[in-house]
Amino acid sequence: MIYHGDAYQYILQTPDILLEIFRKKEEILKDSIELVKKHKIDEIFLSGSGSSYNATLAAATFAKKKLGIRVTPVFPVELSEEITVFPQNSLVIGISQQGTSTAVIQALDKVRETEIPTISMTGEYDTEIVSHADANIYVECGYEDAGSTTKGYTATVLTLYLFLLEVAKNSEGDLKLKEEEMTVYEERIQKVILNLPKLLPICEKWAEKEAKKLRTCTDLIILTESNQKSLLLEEVLKISETSRFPVRGYEACEFIHGMYNAVTEQTEFLYLFSQSGSDSKEMQHLYEYYKGKNKQYAVNTQKENDDGLYAEFLQDSDFSTLEYTIPFQMLFVKASRERGIDLNIPKDPQFHHYMGSKIGQ
Amino acid sequence: MIYHGDAYQYILQTPDILLEIFRKKEEILKDSIELVKKHKIDEIFLSGSGSSYNATLAAATFAKKKLGIRVTPVFPVELSEEITVFPQNSLVIGISQQGTSTAVIQALDKVRETEIPTISMTGEYDTEIVSHADANIYVECGYEDAGSTTKGYTATVLTLYLFLLEVAKNSEGDLKLKEEEMTVYEERIQKVILNLPKLLPICEKWAEKEAKKLRTCTDLIILTESNQKSLLLEEVLKISETSRFPVRGYEACEFIHGMYNAVTEQTEFLYLFSQSGSDSKEMQHLYEYYKGKNKQYAVNTQKENDDGLYAEFLQDSDFSTLEYTIPFQMLFVKASRERGIDLNIPKDPQFHHYMGSKIGQ
Numbered sequence: 001m002i003y004h005g006d007a008y009q010y011i012l013q014t015p016d017i018l019l020e021i022f023r024k025k026e027e028i029l030k031d032s033i034e035l036v037k038k039h040k041i042d043e044i045f046l047s048g049s050g051s052s053y054n055a056t057l058a059a060a061t062f063a064k065k066k067l068g069i070r071v072t073p074v075f076p077v078e079l080s081e082e083i084t085v086f087p088q089n090s091l092v093i094g095i096s097q098q099g100t101s102t103a104v105i106q107a108l109d110k111v112r113e114t115e116i117p118t119i120s121m122t123g124e125y126d127t128e129i130v131s132h133a134d135a136n137i138y139v140e141c142g143y144e145d146a147g148s149t150t151k152g153y154t155a156t157v158l159t160l161y162l163f164l165l166e167v168a169k170n171s172e173g174d175l176k177l178k179e180e181e182m183t184v185y186e187e188r189i190q191k192v193i194l195n196l197p198k199l200l201p202i203c204e205k206w207a208e209k210e211a212k213k214l215r216t217c218t219d220l221i222i223l224t225e226s227n228q229k230s231l232l233l234e235e236v237l238k239i240s241e242t243s244r245f246p247v248r249g250y251e252a253c254e255f256i257h258g259m260y261n262a263v264t265e266q267t268e269f270l271y272l273f274s275q276s277g278s279d280s281k282e283m284q285h286l287y288e289y290y291k292g293k294n295k296q297y298a299v300n301t302q303k304e305n306d307d308g309l310y311a312e313f314l315q316d317s318d319f320s321t322l323e324y325t326i327p328f329q330m331l332f333v334k335a336s337r338e339r340g341i342d343l344n345i346p347k348d349p350q351f352h353h354y355m356g357s358k359i360g361q
Numbered sequence: 362m363i364y365h366g367d368a369y370q371y372i373l374q375t376p377d378i379l380l381e382i383f384r385k386k387e388e389i390l391k392d393s394i395e396l397v398k399k400h401k402i403d404e405i406f407l408s409g410s411g412s413s414y415n416a417t418l419a420a421a422t423f424a425k426k427k428l429g430i431r432v433t434p435v436f437p438v439e440l441s442e443e444i445t446v447f448p449q450n451s452l453v454i455g456i457s458q459q460g461t462s463t464a465v466i467q468a469l470d471k472v473r474e475t476e477i478p479t480i481s482m483t484g485e486y487d488t489e490i491v492s493h494a495d496a497n498i499y500v501e502c503g504y505e506d507a508g509s510t511t512k513g514y515t516a517t518v519l520t521l522y523l524f525l526l527e528v529a530k531n532s533e534g535d536l537k538l539k540e541e542e543m544t545v546y547e548e549r550i551q552k553v554i555l556n557l558p559k560l561l562p563i564c565e566k567w568a569e570k571e572a573k574k575l576r577t578c579t580d581l582i583i584l585t586e587s588n589q590k591s592l593l594l595e596e597v598l599k600i601s602e603t604s605r606f607p608v609r610g611y612e613a614c615e616f617i618h619g620m621y622n623a624v625t626e627q628t629e630f631l632y633l634f635s636q637s638g639s640d641s642k643e644m645q646h647l648y649e650y651y652k653g654k655n656k657q658y659a660v661n662t663q664k665e666n667d668d669g670l671y672a673e674f675l676q677d678s679d680f681s682t683l684e685y686t687i688p689f690q691m692l693f694v695k696a697s698r699e700r701g702i703d704l705n706i707p708k709d710p711q712f713h714h715y716m717g718s719k720i721g722q
Binding site: 049050051053064065068070075076077078080081082085087101103148219226227237240241242243244245246247248251253254256257258259260261262263264267277278279282285286289346347348351352354355357 | 614
């Protein structure tokens with residue numbers, strides 16, 4: 001499939017899209033929360049491929065740590081294989097932004113052979129996936145006519161945060177989120193969204209400059225703290241897909257444990273300093289270690305310097321995925337252009353047809 | 362730290378080591394099973410870095426699917442961050458083959474501030490980690506004096522299988538593994554181990570030939586079915602560490618979803634056909650798709666051909682990690698030598714000292 005939209009414009013639209021989702025959250029979640037209210041839910045399984053899967057990681061970390069709700073991301077194929085051993089009182093959400101992922105649809109069908117309730121989540125109205133679940137959540141980001149998703153990822157992350165908060169509010173006993181706690185979370189989310197427009201120009205300037213440096217890169221390693229797994233996987237996927245060269249990504253501690261041996265003179269590093277994980281010290285050590293040895297890029301440095309993006313991120317310990325994603329997305333769209341690639345034309349437009357991996361292709 | 366042993370000899374010793382562990386299993390697990398018997402256990406968290414983490418993935422998949430025991434792999438830093446929200450009746454096992462990983466030791470210390478019982482697991486006697494847990498399991502593979510673990514990984518996988526079977530035998534109610542089921546599992550494990558010596562010569566011949574082809578590789582993608590995540594991560598780590606160039610690894614379905622865009626003319630592919638996942642069809646499609654376009658390597662082809670390793674693997678649906686690991690390990694040791702690298706000398710012998718990531722370095 002070939003696309004015709006402008007991925008960069010979709011990034012610029014993101015603050016407005018997120019604000020709109022935030023404001024319309026009750027309407028967006030009505031159908032799914034009605035379903036939730038009918039069931040006792042002890043664990044939620046979130047399933048998707050690519051960016052959809054990556055989005056679930058951000059939501060799962062938040063729900064587990066802050067809401068005490070067990071949320072487990074699974075690939076669709078694992079869902080199909082493991083459904084028979086899922087705990088009682090599970091809920092399964094299958095996510096496909098375009099609504100056409102055969103893997104997710106097949107997995108939902110498998111789940112529906114059991115008693116476990118299912119929710120589909122998609123960015124496009126009336127697509128195939130909607131008829132394969134008990135309820136549906138629309139990711140209201142508008143049609144994304146681009147070969148690589150940007151606003152769809154961010155909107156999915158936000159919608160999942162809001163859904164899980166609502167689930168917590170409707171929980172029984174210890175897990176029930178109190179009205180005043182809910183308000184604090186919602187205020188923090190809103191604050192992050194409202195801060196985004198201010199970040200756009202400085203992120204753009206940084207991405208413009210760094211994309212030029214990435215033009216000749218043949219080997220990139222992205223490093224993050226352990227609590228940024230969602231962004232880590234998402235940026236590895238997106239830079240790989242759109243700039244089309246080998247990109248690897250590691251959490252700082254795992255990189256230190258052994259993978260550092262695979263750094264060559266050609267390796268360039270891209271750091272996300274989120275300042276909220278227990279391994280932020282290790283990130284700083286790595287940055288210092290490779291300084292002068294390898295080309296480096298950095299997002300959210302704590303002071304102004306030549307290598308990095310220094311901007312007024314709110315550094316929210318739970319919701320900062322929504323803000324850090326902006327400079328990364330700008331970087332991959334611009335880097336792709338610098339490298340002469342049209343990200344709207346897949347490497348092989350017949351690939352999904354050959355593999356049978358998307359409906360209608 | 363610089364090592365002096367011969368990694369290749371350790372691979373050749375693996376069948377004997379595994380058989381010895383299998384025979385001595387009661388003695389090896391005595392201490393830990395005594396601890397298990399004193400507690401009700403609903404979930405087991407397995408934590409380690411690098412190969413130790415990778416080993417836990419094989420064990421977790423088996424325990425979840427076949428024993429109905431919830432086993433969750435976590436990185437040490439996540440363990441530290443998430444321990445406060447662990448479910449009641451958890452058990453934590455911290456694994457460090459050398460016994461000196463500061464991340465694992467610190468994580469165990471955090472767990473011990475709670476009521477949750479802890480077990481350390483290490484390959485070396487009387488190392489630091491042993492004094493940071495309530496019980497200990499020795500991975501009886503003997504000292505591994507090599508810059509990259511081979512027998513340690515395989516022995517850890519086996520020891521975890523045996524431990525989890527023993528836990529299931531000691532469970533109450535529905536989860537209790539019956540004596541006759543236990544016997545069947547043990548017989549299957551033994552059969553896989555006893556089949557290994559026969560595989561060694563043909564794996565060696567294959568690895569010898571393919572290592573020469575890998576001499577000039579600058580970009581390798583390893584593809585497996587979804588149920589081989591343990592081997593997938595392990596081989597990506599090991600080839601990266603020892604051959605020191607960019608190696609990426611994906612499950613077939615995830616690769617198809619988008620990452621395939623990042624394939625270049627230089628990309629070479631290494632397939633593991635385990636024939637037991639629900640995505641084995643996709644693996645075959647990919648192999649056909651890239652034939653003639655990119656250089657390919659394959660383990661466990663179903664017929665004799667020029668590209669792949671065709672050998673009498675037992676293809677056991679649960680325990681085949683123990684057999685497929687052999688040709689991969691032979692390949693990475695030989696490829697490293699072909700590329701003129703001494704895997705016993707880390708890229709920077711002072712790295713762990715600088716990072717403070719291993720005790721005594």
